Amino acid sequence: MTEISAADVAVPVVLRVNGDEYRITAQPRRTLADALRDDCGLTGTHLGCEHGVCGACTVLLDGEPVRSCLLFAVQSQGAEIRTVEGLAGDDGTLHPLQEAFWRHHGLQCGFCTPGFLMLSAGVLETRPDIGDDELREALSSNLCRCTGYQTIVEAVRSVRDAGEA
Amino acid sequence: MKPARFAYTAPDTVEGTLDALDRFGDEAKVLSGGQSLVPMMNFRLARPEVIVDIGRVGGLDGMSAANGTLTVGARVIHARLEVPAVTTPDGRREPLGGVLGSLLPEVARFVGHLPIRVRGTFGGSIAHADPAAEWCILARTLDAEMVALRRGGERAIPAADFFETVFTTALAPEELLVAVRLPILGDDWRAGFCEFSRRAGDFAVVAGMTAVRLEPATGAIAEARVGVGGVAGVPVRLGGAEATLVGETPGAELHAAAAETAAGEVDPVGDLHGSAAYRRDLVRAMVARALAQGAGASG
Numbered sequence: 001m002t003e004i005s006a007a008d009v010a011v012p013v014v015l016r017v018n019g020d021e022y023r024i025t026a027q028p029r030r031t032l033a034d035a036l037r038d039d040c041g042l043t044g045t046h047l048g049c050e051h052g053v054c055g056a057c058t059v060l061l062d063g064e065p066v067r068s069c070l071l072f073a074v075q076s077q078g079a080e081i082r083t084v085e086g087l088a089g090d091d092g093t094l095h096p097l098q099e100a101f102w103r104h105h106g107l108q109c110g111f112c113t114p115g116f117l118m119l120s121a122g123v124l125e126t127r128p129d130i131g132d133d134e135l136r137e138a139l140s141s142n143l144c145r146c147t148g149y150q151t152i153v154e155a156v157r158s159v160r161d162a163g164e165a
Numbered sequence: 166m167k168p169a170r171f172a173y174t175a176p177d178t179v180e181g182t183l184d185a186l187d188r189f190g191d192e193a194k195v196l197s198g199g200q201s202l203v204p205m206m207n208f209r210l211a212r213p214e215v216i217v218d219i220g221r222v223g224g225l226d227g228m229s230a231a232n233g234t235l236t237v238g239a240r241v242i243h244a245r246l247e248v249p250a251v252t253t254p255d256g257r258r259e260p261l262g263g264v265l266g267s268l269l270p271e272v273a274r275f276v277g278h279l280p281i282r283v284r285g286t287f288g289g290s291i292a293h294a295d296p297a298a299e300w301c302i303l304a305r306t307l308d309a310e311m312v313a314l315r316r317g318g319e320r321a322i323p324a325a326d327f328f329e330t331v332f333t334t335a336l337a338p339e340e341l342l343v344a345v346r347l348p349i350l351g352d353d354w355r356a357g358f359c360e361f362s363r364r365a366g367d368f369a370v371v372a373g374m375t376a377v378r379l380e381p382a383t384g385a386i387a388e389a390r391v392g393v394g395g396v397a398g399v400p401v402r403l404g405g406a407e408a409t410l411v412g413e414t415p416g417a418e419l420h421a422a423a424a425e426t427a428a429g430e431v432d433p434v435g436d437l438h439g440s441a442a443y444r445r446d447l448v449r450a451m452v453a454r455a456l457a458q459g460a461g462a463s464g
Contacts, residue, residue, distance in 0.1 A: 002174050002175070002176040002177070002181045002184070002185060003174065004172055004173070004174045004185075004215070005172060005173040005174070006172050007170035007171050007172045007173075007214070008170055027170065028170075028171055028172065028173030028216065029167065029168045029169070029170055029171055031167070031168075031203075031207075034167070049166075050166035050167075050207050051166065051204040051207050051208060052200065052203070052204050052281065055278075055280065058280060061284075064280075064283040064284075065279065065280045065283070066280050066283065066284050067200075067280050067281070067284075069203075069207065070199055070200055070203040070204065070207075070284070071199065071203070071284075072173075072199075072203075072216075072218075074173055074175070074218075075175075075196075075199070075218060075220055119279075119280065122280075123279070137274075137279075137365065138278075138279050140278065140365040140366060141278035141279050141280050141281075141366065
């Protein structure tokens with residue numbers, strides 16, 4: 001019989017985030033987003049709607065952008081997880097996408113930015129030659145209440161055109 | 166917006182999954198990609214006692230074609246249907262051609278957003294049975310068969326019997342949906358899909374799918390299938406619109422007549438996403454556009 005984890009007991013969970021291993025304990029119902037923020041201390045991943053609509057919590061799971069509010073930490077074991085904390089270099093050098101968001105005014109309040117950065121990183125790394133229409137469609141995955149999106153599209157397009165992601 | 170407590174098990178085999186479902190019965194809920202179930206759990210609209218996670222179960226993510234049937238494994242993610250490929254008996258992977266090879270990507274691009282499509286699964290969407298879900302409409306329109314396993318048994322459930330009402334299927338609590346069988350439409354078929362939603366990536370307010378088989382000699386329609394979602398608790402087939410098409414030659418006038426019949430035979434209920442009259446208008450538009458798309462014309 002396969003092992004069953006009881007509902008009210010926190011079980012050991014090992015998460016691999018930005019190349020580091022985090023050994024935490026979490027109830028099965030702990031979402032990956034909450035585990036990242038509260039157990040791993042990686043608060044760069046933001047939570048907006050908590051039902052998969054806004055995309056603020058987007059992280060990369062084995063290279064693909066996913067909603068971390070729709071994943072449980074226990075499900076994410078064994079996967080390579082990347083969050084916004086992993087984008088800049090160790091010396092603080094910004095990732096080309098972060099530079100581009102800055103240069104093109106792709107953010108104002110910044111709440112949605114970690115999600116947009118990880119979405120864009122996932123899209124450009126797996127689909128470096130993505131067309132303008134497909135890129136716009138991909139960026140429609142996430143919500144931003146400040147920019148009106150055009151500057152975000154321009155930022156990501158500039159990184160695609162420079163082949164930098 | 167946090168899910169209620171649940172016990173969790175992640176078997177790595179189909180047998181282990183069936184054992185768990187047999188043991189926990191209707192206390193258990195199968196978790197596949199989780200892109201529909203987890204939002205409902207976060208809203209606490211769903212409060213399963215036990216989650217049986219099939220994410221580590223092997224052998225459920227294949228696609229193969231044989232004897233006129235495309236078999237899609239329950240754990241095939243939506244994104245793979247954007248570029249459908251089948252595994253041949255000798256283990257090679259080749260693109261799925263033909264009418265289904267063109268239709269599946271047309272439908273897949275309407276399923277949620279990219280981050281949903283790389284996690285959510287075909288079988289998960291079918292088992293979730295949202296009446297406006299693209300794959301449910303496709304399954305109903307093409308008379309797909311759902312393959313369900315339980316301990317010591319297997320059965321194939323036709324789409325007409327599978328979808329019972331909103332979020333409710335004929336699957337028994339101890340059954341696992343392992344695959345869906347779709348008929349491979351021959352080159353004499355013309356299929357189209359169209360949906361309307363207010364925001365990109367949202368569930369459809371109304372979606373329509375059509376498939377017609379043409380008589381090679383005359384070009385007249387020998388067989389017609391018209392299915393719509395968003396107008397009832399399950400995706401529905403529209404027999405009146407289908408009868409309007411059969412025996413006739415495709416064209417803008419015929420498509421308009423069939424769409425008119427379709428609009429007349431649905432009985433939608435209005436809600437905040439659209440009144441009954443608005444949904445009826447959408448049925449007319451979606452059916453006409455799906456027919457035109459299938460015929461390779463605009464309008």
